[in-house]
Amino acid sequence: xxxxxxxxxxxxxxxxxxxxxxxxxxxxxxxxxxxxxxxxxxxxxxxxxxxxxxxxxxxxxxxxxxxxxxxxxxxxxxxxxxxxxxxxxxxxxxxxxxxxxxxxxxxxxxxxxxxxxxxxxxxxxxxxxxxxxxxxxxxxxxxxxxxxxxxxxxxxxxxxxxxxxxxxxxxxxxxxxxxxxxxxxxxxxxxxxxxxxxxxxxxxxxxxxxxxxxxxxxxxxxxxxxxxxxxxxxxxxxxxxxxxxxxxxxxxxxxxxxxxxxxxxxxxxxxxxxxxxxxxxxxxxxxxxxxxxxxxxxxxxxxxxxxxxxxxxxxxxxxxxxxxxxxxxxxxxxxxxxxxxxxxxxxxxxxxxxxxxxxxxxxx
RNA sequence: GCGGUCAUAGCUUAAUGGUAAAGCUCCUGUCUGUGGCACAGGCGAUGGGAGUUCGAUUCUCCUUGAUCGCC
Numbered sequence: 001x002x003x004x005x006x007x008x009x010x011x012x013x014x015x016x017x018x019x020x021x022x023x024x025x026x027x028x029x030x031x032x033x034x035x036x037x038x039x040x041x042x043x044x045x046x047x048x049x050x051x052x053x054x055x056x057x058x059x060x061x062x063x064x065x066x067x068x069x070x071x072x073x074x075x076x077x078x079x080x081x082x083x084x085x086x087x088x089x090x091x092x093x094x095x096x097x098x099x100x101x102x103x104x105x106x107x108x109x110x111x112x113x114x115x116x117x118x119x120x121x122x123x124x125x126x127x128x129x130x131x132x133x134x135x136x137x138x139x140x141x142x143x144x145x146x147x148x149x150x151x152x153x154x155x156x157x158x159x160x161x162x163x164x165x166x167x168x169x170x171x172x173x174x175x176x177x178x179x180x181x182x183x184x185x186x187x188x189x190x191x192x193x194x195x196x197x198x199x200x201x202x203x204x205x206x207x208x209x210x211x212x213x214x215x216x217x218x219x220x221x222x223x224x225x226x227x228x229x230x231x232x233x234x235x236x237x238x239x240x241x242x243x244x245x246x247x248x249x250x251x252x253x254x255x256x257x258x259x260x261x262x263x264x265x266x267x268x269x270x271x272x273x274x275x276x277x278x279x280x281x282x283x284x285x286x287x288x289x290x291x292x293x294x295x296x297x298x299x300x301x302x303x304x305x306x307x308x309x310x311x312x313x314x315x316x317x318x319x320x321x322x323x324x325x326x327x328x329x330x331x332x333x334x335x336x337x338x339x340x341x342x343x344x345x346x347x348x349x350x351x352x353x354x355x356x357x358x359x360x361x362x363x364x
Numbered sequence: 365g366c367g368g369u370c371a372u373a374g375c376u377u378a379a380u381g382g383u384a385a386a387g388c389u390c391c392u393g394u395c396u397g398u399g400g401c402a403c404a405g406g407c408g409a410u411g412g413g414a415g416u417u418c419g420a421u422u423c424u425c426c427u428u429g430a431u432c433g434c435c
Binding site: 017019020021022026027042044047074076077079080081083084092094095096128154159196222224252253254255256257258261273274275276277279280281283284286295298299334337 | 390391392393395396397398399400401402403
């Protein structure tokens, strides 16, 4: 366990970081987000740069005031968008490779995505809003993140695609490391900055990346890229390098957090992790409960006059029943998304709070 | 009462004298540093009765129902 101290309060770890890409947890206002026991949120440099632009946020007094969130905040650097709007879009990929595809590393050292251009200095994006050109490199990302004003910012990196072979990842890592140094040098603010370890599923590249990022004067670590989806695979990769990095500095795992993996990654030494699953799945009609995932769109739930989870004490479970939420979903009512988002965040936060309690008792 | 039009999946619509197609709905999955999506698979139909024909959802007649017009 740990306490991460920031200018906006202390985060008790291990901890889930809910995703507020566009300075909002979709469907919730900041007061509601706080009521889910969320301690810290992560917003996004790329998206806020496009809309509304960092100057607007800066004029409003920074992200905290802009969105009326008084607790700690992070901003992701835009490095993930290098992947998601590039190779991710080209191949319809997530950052995890599916089972049985480990040998299909079709992106080689000369591979390049269709919709953006990656250079040694940064990335040329084409805005999906209006097609306008947009360049984002380490300097640009850090300057934007300084204007946004989150408590913790991330170095600009390239999240490598899971289909990338060893040579591609090696080359990408050279860029990411160079960008890490420039990110660190560019930052003039008092914000904390985390450097990102990449290397996909290649042992020596992960080890090299951990060694290099650990040697720089970052305040914490981000761990990104493909970490395998098969049970045990993530632990295997983390065990390669987690023991080699400074134990005083927090470790944030980027974009990971299926319920069934959370305990494992905490055991592997992860303090923080952001994940869209609780909020994203809520908008697909899925509730997380002690009985597993429930798809509330299913017609059978119209006949269930009971809370989403009998053991849950969140505002939703105390006040609403499955039949009503199912009706709202099937009727296309937006409030359904809000109720499920609220419940799912409570469920995840309670789930992790329980792990913290068990750590205190020496059970984990 | 008379005349016309129509009847295909839960809904809206295709097609054909030779095994009936699609969209939505419904069912089962997928989704990890967020484009309120998207994707994969599945269940499911020629209103009822007779006739012509090797074979009718298609052509003919009757019937039932819907709809429009006229009185």
